Amino acid sequence: MEKGTATIAAIASAIIGLAIVAVLVSQNAQTSTVLTSAGTAFGTVIQAAVSPVTGGGSTGTLGNLLTSSGVGNYGATGGTRGL
Numbered sequence: 001m002e003k004g005t006a007t008i009a010a011i012a013s014a015i016i017g018l019a020i021v022a023v024l025v026s027q028n029a030q031t032s033t034v035l036t037s038a039g040t041a042f043g044t045v046i047q048a049a050v051s052p053v054t055g056g057g058s059t060g061t062l063g064n065l066l067t068s069s070g071v072g073n074y075g076a077t078g079g080t081r082g083l
Contacts, residue, residue, distance in 0.1 A: 024031050047056060 023029055050056065
């Protein structure tokens with residue numbers, strides 16, 4: 001039974017990997033834009049994570065994103081603080 005499960009997992013992983021490669025090399029993929037955005041997001045998250053230790057400023061783009069989406073803005077979602 002374990003061998004069958006491992007085989008199915010390997011096949012599923014291969015299919016997912018092939019799909020990822022197909023999307024990345026597609027002419028409509030805009031891979032460089034996606035990678036640039038991912039790098040920027042990662043840098044922003046790192047900056048937000050170390051700012052309490054380093055004394056850095058606000059969370060910048062990440063804070064704006066969370067507030068505009070309603071995650072950090074309790075008034076927009078109708079929730080209350082301190083729960």
